[in-house]
Amino acid sequence: MPSLNWASFNNSSERASFLGHLFSSRFHQMAHQSNSIKSGSANFSRWVIPGLIISFCAIAFYLTTQFDRVPEILKRGIQPSDFPQIILMLLIGLACLLPFENTQHNRSAVPPSVFISLSLMVGFVLLTHLDFFIALGCFSGMLSFSWGERRLGALLLVTLFFPNFVFFLFDLVFEVRFPRGLLTNLWYG
Numbered sequence: 001m002p003s004l005n006w007a008s009f010n011n012s013s014e015r016a017s018f019l020g021h022l023f024s025s026r027f028h029q030m031a032h033q034s035n036s037i038k039s040g041s042a043n044f045s046r047w048v049i050p051g052l053i054i055s056f057c058a059i060a061f062y063l064t065t066q067f068d069r070v071p072e073i074l075k076r077g078i079q080p081s082d083f084p085q086i087i088l089m090l091l092i093g094l095a096c097l098l099p100f101e102n103t104q105h106n107r108s109a110v111p112p113s114v115f116i117s118l119s120l121m122v123g124f125v126l127l128t129h130l131d132f133f134i135a136l137g138c139f140s141g142m143l144s145f146s147w148g149e150r151r152l153g154a155l156l157l158v159t160l161f162f163p164n165f166v167f168f169l170f171d172l173v174f175e176v177r178f179p180r181g182l183l184t185n186l187w188y189g
Helices: 012-035 040-064 082-100 112-127 132-146 152-173 182-188
Strands: none
C-alpha cells in the first residue's frame, strides 16, 4: 500500500486516484481477514473482546434506563439518561468494527507524539481552572499543531471556531450551563 504524502501529489485527480486505491484495498483486506481462518487464540480474541465491550455497554445502557426522569416543567435540555446512552451506542458501533480491524502484533516504540499529547492533556486540566473554553481552544490548537497541522487557517478554525461551537451548542441547544470562568463570565453576566 502506498504511503500518504500529500505534498507529492501535483493535482487533485492524483489524490482522488490514491484515495480510491487506498479505500478499495483497505476494504478488500478487511473482508479477506474476516473470511480467513487464523490461529485459535487470535480468532477467539478477535470476537470475544468486542463481545465483552458490547455486553458491558448493554448492561450500562440498561442501567441508564433506570435513571429518574426530570419533570417536563424542570427539564432544561436533555434528560440525564440521554447523553450516556448516546456515548454507549457510539461504543457499541465502534466495537462492532473491531473484529475487522487489522491487528499489528509487532508494534514499534511509542512515538514522541504520545507523550506530547499526554502533556497537553495535563495542561488542559490545569487551564480549566482559568476557563474551560480557553483551555479547550489552547488544547485543540496545540494538539493539532503537534500532530503536524501547519495550515494557519485550519489551526485558527480548530482553536477559535471549535470551542465557540461547543459552547453555543451546549448553552443554546442543550441548555447546559458551564462553570464560571474568564470567558463564560462575559456571556453569563
